[in-house]
Amino acid sequence: MAYVHRVIILNKPLKIRGYTPFQWFLFAVAGGLAVAAFSYTPKEMKLLNMPLGILLAILIACVALVFVGMTQMKPLVWWKNKILFALGQIPRRMMPITEAGTLYPDPTIQETVQREDNYIS
Numbered sequence: 001m002a003y004v005h006r007v008i009i010l011n012k013p014l015k016i017r018g019y020t021p022f023q024w025f026l027f028a029v030a031g032g033l034a035v036a037a038f039s040y041t042p043k044e045m046k047l048l049n050m051p052l053g054i055l056l057a058i059l060i061a062c063v064a065l066v067f068v069g070m071t072q073m074k075p076l077v078w079w080k081n082k083i084l085f086a087l088g089q090i091p092r093r094m095m096p097i098t099e100a101g102t103l104y105p106d107p108t109i110q111e112t113v114q115r116e117d118n119y120i121s
Contacts, residue, residue, distance in 0.1 A: 023068045030064030 013020050019027075034057035041053035048055075070079060084090045 019068065019072075023071060026064055026068055026071075030060055034058075034060040 016024065037056040037060060038053040041051070041056060043051055043053070045052040074082075081090065085092075
């Protein structure tokens with residue numbers, strides 16, 4: 001009787017309900033910031049006849065959703081390079097560095113001389 005073993009794919013990140021632990025951490029931080037923005041903003045401050053704290057909380061939650069969606073499409077290193085390239089912080093032209101090549105065949109190799117009288121005729 002054959003046994004069926006569960007295969008663990010090692011090159012895939014750990015995902016809990018479709019999100020990595022880092023993305024869950026971002027959601028938690030954004031939720032805490034949204035609650036703090038809502039609770040610390042004075043209730044009499046209004047924008048478009050809505051309390052400013054609610055609008056700030058919605059804005060923070062939407063930014064977190066967009067940021068997590070960005071990290072699902074491409075990794076953070078890709079976004080960092082893209083932003084730095086757009087800001088001009090990464091050079092647009094790469095100049096190759098010349099390196100000395102290796103000689104082939106290597107002149108230091110000494111070939112052994114094979115004698116022909118060892119062969120059976």
